[in-house]
Amino acid sequence: MKGKFITIEGCDGSGKSTQKRLLIEHLRSLNYDVVETREPGGTQEAEKIRELILDKSLTKMSGVTELLLYTASRVEHVNGLIIPSLKSGKHVICDRFIDSTLAYQGYARGLGIKYIQEIFELTTPNCWPDVTIFLNVNPKEAFLRKGGRDENDRVENESFEFHQKVYQGFLELCNIYKDRIINIEADGSKYDTSKLIIQELSDRKII
Numbered sequence: 538m539k540g541k542f543i544t545i546e547g548c549d550g551s552g553k554s555t556q557k558r559l560l561i562e563h564l565r566s567l568n569y570d571v572v573e574t575r576e577p578g579g580t581q582e583a584e585k586i587r588e589l590i591l592d593k594s595l596t597k598m599s600g601v602t603e604l605l606l607y608t609a610s611r612v613e614h615v616n617g618l619i620i621p622s623l624k625s626g627k628h629v630i631c632d633r634f635i636d637s638t639l640a641y642q643g644y645a646r647g648l649g650i651k652y653i654q655e656i657f658e659l660t661t662p663n664c665w666p667d668v669t670i671f672l673n674v675n676p677k678e679a680f681l682r683k684g685g686r687d688e689n690d691r692v693e694n695e696s697f698e699f700h701q702k703v704y705q706g707f708l709e710l711c712n713i714y715k716d717r718i719i720n721i722e723a724d725g726s727k728y729d730t731s732k733l734i735i736q737e738l739s740d741r742k743i744i
């Protein structure tokens with residue numbers, strides 16, 4: 538692949554959208570060709586699946602169904618947008634990807650990460666990100682910053698305990714994937730956090 542695949546991860550409210558925007562502005566100022574995307578979503582098919590996954594009226598959806606729907610939307614996204622963009626030399630900046638599935642479905646829903654790693658490799662082979670930025674903000678702080686939960690989002694509406702498990706899951710993933718995931722202490726100002734991210738990416742010769 539000629540382009541780099543960069544994912545941004547963190548708890549709901551950790552500032553991913555802001556950091557994605559600041560990083561993209563920086564990359565474009567350096568004349569990089571950048572594709573901005575998100576999961577679940579990113580293509581028409583995947584966005585349709587997103588609506589289904591996050592529909593708050595579906596209160597009884599099982600963790601396995603959730604996992605398979607996130608996987609289905611990812612297959613559409615990877616084949617329809619991510620791989621073609623990387624092949625044509627563009628950098629892809631994606632808000633959430635496989636680490637969200639490992640943290641939310643693997644750790645917080647209790648499905649385990651081995652099962653999810655296998656499904657990921659089977660359905661979207663060779664598609665691990667080149668680098669992942671984890672915005673380290675605990676869920677309590679994240680929700681305070683955000684001014685509460687988004688009540689229209691079924692997953693975000695889960696209990697505080699659930700989000701605490703998601704956060705612990707992300708910390709475990711930082712240990713497991715030390716070489717790939719950059720753990721960014723993201724409790725400073727958005728500009729300080731953005732500078733940290735850019736510094737780390739340039740130290741690793743990603744940008």
Ligand code: TMP
Nearest residue numbers: 549576577607633634637638641692693
């Ligand atoms: P967003 O609000 O960041 O767009 O993400 C939508 C919700 O989906 C968020 O609460 C995290 C959740 N999610 C999972 O549970 N598993 C996944 O694989 C992904 C990509 C997101």
